[in-house]
Amino acid sequence: MPENTSYMVAAYVITAVILVGYAVILYRRTLKP
């Protein structure tokens, strides 16, 4: 079985960054529009 864990990690990390990041951005925008 190919060892490509690093790609999986990269994708999972980026997904978390994008989703959490957007949540944070939205939260801050809605605090003081």
Place this chain on the structure above:
Amino acid sequence: MLRHAWLLARKDLLVEFRSRTAILSAVVFTVLVLMVFNFGRDPTAIAAVDLAPSILWVTFTFAAMLALNRAFQLELENQALDGLLLAPISRSSIYLGKVIANLAFVAVVEGVGLPLFALFFNVRITPVLGPLMVVIALATIGFVAVGTLFSAMTSRTRFAELLLPVLLLPFMLPPLIWAVLATAALFAGRPLSEATGWLRLLAAFDIVFVTLAFVLFPATVNE
């Protein structure tokens, strides 16, 4: 409605041809693009026939963009659009008139560009001229229909010349790709049946988007 559209188209085209700047610059531009493509490639490395479809369509796309950019600028510069809206003609006539004028403009540029292309790149188009013209016609109608609709919206925005290509890009890419694929099949001498899939997509696209543009255009100019 058709009569009104025709009158409008005539008016636009007369204005264009009297000044002649737009048509001339479009033709010159086309020649320039073709020349650049010719000198930009290494003739020993890449056969002309491989690149030919792409070169042809890039050239036509640029020409269409030029035409569209001019379309509403003219009206806006003279506040003529407001006058048109007051006149007792339907919104759809205005749209149709614009489309006809744009189509005529692009058709002239394509009419000059195609023979030049065949000449510069040594491509034999006469055996496939019929189907090729169908492909060109279908793709051009698609571009112009959507482009005229969008230019009606962008011409009132701040960054009109930048915004129009950005908005248009996702809508031009599929027909462009289908046209290139169909053209490539034709130039390579493949049987016509291989190109029909793309032709059908082009035709369907045209039917859907021309109808859509007709229906939606009034929403862009109603007060």
Place this chain on the structure above:
Amino acid sequence: MKLLKTGRWITAVGLVLLAAVYVRALAFTPVERTQGMAQKIFYLHLPAAIWAEGAMILVGVASIFFLFLKDPRLDRFAEASAEVGLVFCTLVLTTGPIWGKPIWGTWWTWDARLTLTLLLFLMYVGYLLLRGAVTDPGLKARYAAVLGICGMCLVPFVHLSVIMFRTLHPQPIVIKPSAPSLPGEMLETLAFSFLVFTVLWVGFVIQRYGLSLVREQAEPHA
């Protein structure tokens, strides 16, 4: 404002559940034989892709209703769906190539599905740019609706191209006429992930909708 509060709570729940998806996908789902660990990207990639496209369809539908009914709530919803759609589309465009590189050997190919996602991305960008470029609110809503409808109508065409074109992209294994050919546990993980992405989408859209509402109320119109 209540709407924002609701949106924030839903988003928070969604993010916690996302962590649960991560745990489930990584620790409690079997590893795929030929692709190894990289296949697990699928559990995030597919739900994101479904919502990236779904959001555009919703923008289109809301736009159609808006042009008929002229209800500003529909326009606000379209705007919210477009922005969230853009986020999810970005997700698809980043996770996709990362999955593709070890499996196909290349970051990108002009395969029809990838092209569709890229086009979708450009449509979202164009939609939001158009909204930004028009100052008059009435005009902005109408123009956006026109563009949204056109965008929604383009999507089926690119799908037709997908069908017509033999591609590198994995053939559909879940959403297809016959039964899904994914083994049980993987299917469950996928379904769970899709549920969570839906929750996140809802939470994001509600907050974004609320933001539009708050902004409108802050500036009284002449």
